[in-house]
Amino acid sequence: MTVSCKLKTSKNDSNNKSKNKSLQTKIVVPELDGAPALSEAAEEGESAGDRSVSVNPPPSPSKKSGLGMLKGLPRRVLSVLSNLPLAIAEMFAVAALMALGTIIDQGEAPDYYFQKYPEDNPVFGFFTWRWVLTLGFDRMFSSPVFLGTLALLGASLIACTYTTQIPVVKVAKRWSFLHSEAIRRQEYSDTLPRASLQDLGIILVGAGYEVFLKGPSLYAFKGLAGSATGSFKGSVTVPQGLNFVIGDVLGPSGFLSTPSESFNTEVHVNRFYMDYYDSGEVSQFYSDLSLFDLNGKEVMRKTISVNHPLRYGGITIYQTDWSLSALQVIKDDEGPYNLAMAPLKINGDKKLYGTFLPVGDADSPDVKGISMLARDLQSIDAIGSTGLDIKTDPGVPIVYAGFGALMLTTCISFLSHSQIWALQDGTTLVIGGKTNRAKGEFPEEMNRLLDQVPEIVESTSSTRSDNFSG
Amino acid sequence: MIFSTLEHILTHISFSIVSIVITTHLITFLVDEIIKLYDSSEKGIIMTFFCITGLLVTRWIYSGHFPLSNLYESLIFLSWSFSLIHIVPYFKKNQKFLSTIIGPSAIFTQGFATSGLLTEIHESTILVPALQSEWLIMHVSMMILGYAALLCGSLLSVALLVIAVRKNRKFFFTSNHLLNLNGSFFFGEIEYMNERSNVLQNTSFFSPKNYYRSQFIQQLDYWSYRVISLGFIFLTIGILSGAVWANEAWGSYWSWDPKETWAFITWIVFAIYLHTRTNIKWKGTNSAIVASIGFLIIWICYFGVNLLGIGLHSYGSFTLTSN
Numbered sequence: 149m150t151v152s153c154k155l156k157t158s159k160n161d162s163n164n165k166s167k168n169k170s171l172q173t174k175i176v177v178p179e180l181d182g183a184p185a186l187s188e189a190a191e192e193g194e195s196a197g198d199r200s201v202s203v204n205p206p207p208s209p210s211k212k213s214g215l216g217m218l219k220g221l222p223r224r225v226l227s228v229l230s231n232l233p234l235a236i237a238e239m240f241a242v243a244a245l246m247a248l249g250t251i252i253d254q255g256e257a258p259d260y261y262f263q264k265y266p267e268d269n270p271v272f273g274f275f276t277w278r279w280v281l282t283l284g285f286d287r288m289f290s291s292p293v294f295l296g297t298l299a300l301l302g303a304s305l306i307a308c309t310y311t312t313q314i315p316v317v318k319v320a321k322r323w324s325f326l327h328s329e330a331i332r333r334q335e336y337s338d339t340l341p342r343a344s345l346q347d348l349g350i351i352l353v354g355a356g357y358e359v360f361l362k363g364p365s366l367y368a369f370k371g372l373a374g375s376a377t378g379s380f381k382g383s384v385t386v387p388q389g390l391n392f393v394i395g396d397v398l399g400p401s402g403f404l405s406t407p408s409e410s411f412n413t414e415v416h417v418n419r420f421y422m423d424y425y426d427s428g429e430v431s432q433f434y435s436d437l438s439l440f441d442l443n444g445k446e447v448m449r450k451t452i453s454v455n456h457p458l459r460y461g462g463i464t465i466y467q468t469d470w471s472l473s474a475l476q477v478i479k480d481d482e483g484p485y486n487l488a489m490a491p492l493k494i495n496g497d498k499k500l501y502g503t504f505l506p507v508g509d510a511d512s513p514d515v516k517g518i519s520m521l522a523r524d525l526q527s528i529d530a531i532g533s534t535g536l537d538i539k540t541d542p543g544v545p546i547v548y549a550g551f552g553a554l555m556l557t558t559c560i561s562f563l564s565h566s567q568i569w570a571l572q573d574g575t576t577l578v579i580g581g582k583t584n585r586a587k588g589e590f591p592e593e594m595n596r597l598l599d600q601v602p603e604i605v606e607s608t609s610s611t612r613s614d615n616f617s618g
Numbered sequence: 619m620i621f622s623t624l625e626h627i628l629t630h631i632s633f634s635i636v637s638i639v640i641t642t643h644l645i646t647f648l649v650d651e652i653i654k655l656y657d658s659s660e661k662g663i664i665m666t667f668f669c670i671t672g673l674l675v676t677r678w679i680y681s682g683h684f685p686l687s688n689l690y691e692s693l694i695f696l697s698w699s700f701s702l703i704h705i706v707p708y709f710k711k712n713q714k715f716l717s718t719i720i721g722p723s724a725i726f727t728q729g730f731a732t733s734g735l736l737t738e739i740h741e742s743t744i745l746v747p748a749l750q751s752e753w754l755i756m757h758v759s760m761m762i763l764g765y766a767a768l769l770c771g772s773l774l775s776v777a778l779l780v781i782a783v784r785k786n787r788k789f790f791f792t793s794n795h796l797l798n799l800n801g802s803f804f805f806g807e808i809e810y811m812n813e814r815s816n817v818l819q820n821t822s823f824f825s826p827k828n829y830y831r832s833q834f835i836q837q838l839d840y841w842s843y844r845v846i847s848l849g850f851i852f853l854t855i856g857i858l859s860g861a862v863w864a865n866e867a868w869g870s871y872w873s874w875d876p877k878e879t880w881a882f883i884t885w886i887v888f889a890i891y892l893h894t895r896t897n898i899k900w901k902g903t904n905s906a907i908v909a910s911i912g913f914l915i916i917w918i919c920y921f922g923v924n925l926l927g928i929g930l931h932s933y934g935s936f937t938l939t940s941n
Contacts, residue, residue: 232897236890243886250876250923289874381869432747454747455867466869537869547871551858558854 229307238301245297249288252280261286336591337580342604345572348579351600352568380540387473387533388420394463397538410461414440420470420532422525430524433470435534462540469535472501472522476529486531489522499523566590575604621680625673629732632669635662636725643721666724667701674698683745686758689924693731699766700724719773753863760856765916767849768888774842775909778835782903839902842909843895850888857881880919887912
């Protein structure tokens with residue numbers, strides 16, 4: 149009756165490790181080294197074990213010594229980049245820079261910053277326009293400081309993927325047995341004297357683990373089973389009935405931008421109209437567009453509205469805006485005459501357009517006339533212009549693939565993945581385990597499971613003991 | 619007319635039920651033995667859930683679109699999400715922590731939504747052209763569910779911090795002054811946790827106090843982590859669906875609009891939280907500090923940016939030509 153189960157924290161672990169190391173030499177089983185798959189698997193397990201191990205690599209592989217100097221530098225860079233505190237600091241830096249980018253008004257002329265952050269009255273005692281302009285904070289999201297921090301974070305992510313995530317996936321894919329030393333090095337480790345591997349296996353299966361037994365070793369896991377391109381942008385405001393050529397509107401916005409054939413397409417605005425709510429507010433606006441190729445043949449016709457863009461040959465046309473271009477006036481049953489309308493600036497976000505109809509002699513110095521205002525196309529004869537955004541971005545599928553991958557991996561990482569190794573050494577059972585989630589609870593779960601392992605009493609078969617301390 | 623009356627009734631019922639629930643909670647803090655009272659507060663939260671659900675459905679039928687087009691509706695939806703988290707069976711095992719957090723949170727959002735501060739936006743407004751999309755339901759509901767879960771989780775972390783700090787303070791025999799300051803700063807919600815820890819101290823007077831305390835801290839840590847992980851998934855889906863929608867409506871999936879930027883900052887802060895959790899040495903207090911920062915940042919993202927009323931997400935006075 150000597151089985152002891154402890155509630156272990158990390159500190160306990162490190163203490164026990166040093167104690168256990170003295171024991172280790174006694175427990176080494178000779179037949180283990182002969183077993184074929186073990187050494188390779190153990191190596192992988194070790195590299196996956198924790199990050200700090202990779203800094204001082206295990207001594208077993210001897211072939212690396214020749215290339216040690218060459219391999220040392222990338223390895224050191226990797227270990228620096230995959231350092232968790234560094235990555236967290238980088239994330240904080242990115243967050244802080246973005247917050248700063250929303251606080252400082254973006255994209256203004258330098259004069260604006262001279263006034264807002266004057267040198268004789270600095271914000272927080274040091275922050276002046278010099279900071280803003282030197283560090284490029286007036287255009288934060290394309291400034292070298294911000295992009296550099298992002299790139300550093302990206303490098304850290306790649307390094308972390310290389311050093312930590314990939315080995316984890318490898319280990320998850322193939323069930324691997326560890327020898328006793330490697331088992332002890334796991335986050336959780338315990339030794340049960342007088343216990344049987346088979347009993348442990350049965351209990352683990354009962355707790356939902358996939359269990360693999362091979363000779364004196366056991367492996368179990370739960371959870372995850374094997375688990376900018378160039379673009380063009382442009383916007384245009386076209387009165388109803390007029391045409392434009394797509395290529396004229398688009399300007400390159402990436403360094404790899406090359407125009408395509410569909411740039412020669414001509415767009416004709418057949419009609420522009422709006423829908424209104426009963427209260428008179430604009431509910432939706434529509435443009436009836438026809439696309440003509442170089443030969444003047446109509447290749448496509450579609451009515452677009454906000455949220456329902458038109459897609460043709462890699463080009464997307466979005467309905468984003470509208471305005472009034474002309475008011476139609478009928479005079480003495482003649483006409484209609486088109487009076488050009490101009491937007492008027494008023495407070496608030498409501499649009500207002502105005503025009504002036506001269507009455508009498510237009511050449512006389514004091515022109516009389518009627519000024520006419522219009523809010524939208526309701527109950528007037530006016531020609532509306534449609535505001536279109538045109539974009540071609542071949543990178544969108546890649547970005548969407550990234551979105552999909554991010555969503556998938558976020559969901560997967562929510563699932564936990566726990567692994568357990570165990571080794572029978574005579575009547576003693578060496579058990580190690582680790583998990584990617586719920587690190588605090590895993591030892592508790594393990595202790596609870598190990599409590600159930602029946603003790604082997606010398607003469608009789610296994611009986612369930614009941615005086616453990618938790 | 620009948621709709622608005624119904625809406626009125628439902629709002630008031632849900633608000634009063636939450637108030638009663640909080641009162642019963644206070645009583646159960648003081649007198650731990652009354653289990654029946656505790657049961658009734660459980661039922662109260664479920665009642666609240668159905669009331670707010672009814673309220674949202676009423677608004678949906680009445681206005682003809684998904685009721686998430688302005689701040690008032692999103693606040694109602696936020697308190698609905700709080701009560702939803704509460705009744706999800708996954709978290710059933712640990713209702714005591716969550717209901718202490720959820721009750722006050724729900725009453726604050728509900729109270730703020732129905733208070734006089736926001737009267738002018740109570741009316742269900744028309745849907746501007748850019749919002750007329752199926753993505754509205756997906757994007758906004760995911761974002762607000764994410765906010766609700768993250769708020770719950772980070773409040774649990776704040777509670778953890780308060781208890782941990784309290785422990786140290788007790789050790790040095792210093793005053794409670796700073797703690798009170800903290801309490802009032804977080805809208806008094808922590809006071810409940812304080813009270814809870816008080817009860818804990820009283821009841822565990824003769825038992826090894828520190829053992830219970832560390833158990834309690836561990837529990838808080840575990841649950842805040844669980845809730846935040848869930849909220850993080852919602853937030854990720856919400857941000858990404860928003861990006862896809864923006865690509866449909868505005869022709870660009872990311873435009874560094876203040877709301878987008880702050881949502882991204884929130885995402886990064888909680889990503890930091892999840893990363894601090896992978897290091898066993900940083901667990902507990904350090905990750906709780908990150909989560910508490912996240913708590914403030916969610917409020918900046920949710921309210922602060924709206925108060926500025928700039929950018930593409932200012933739907934109170936929305937026009938499409940804002941850029």
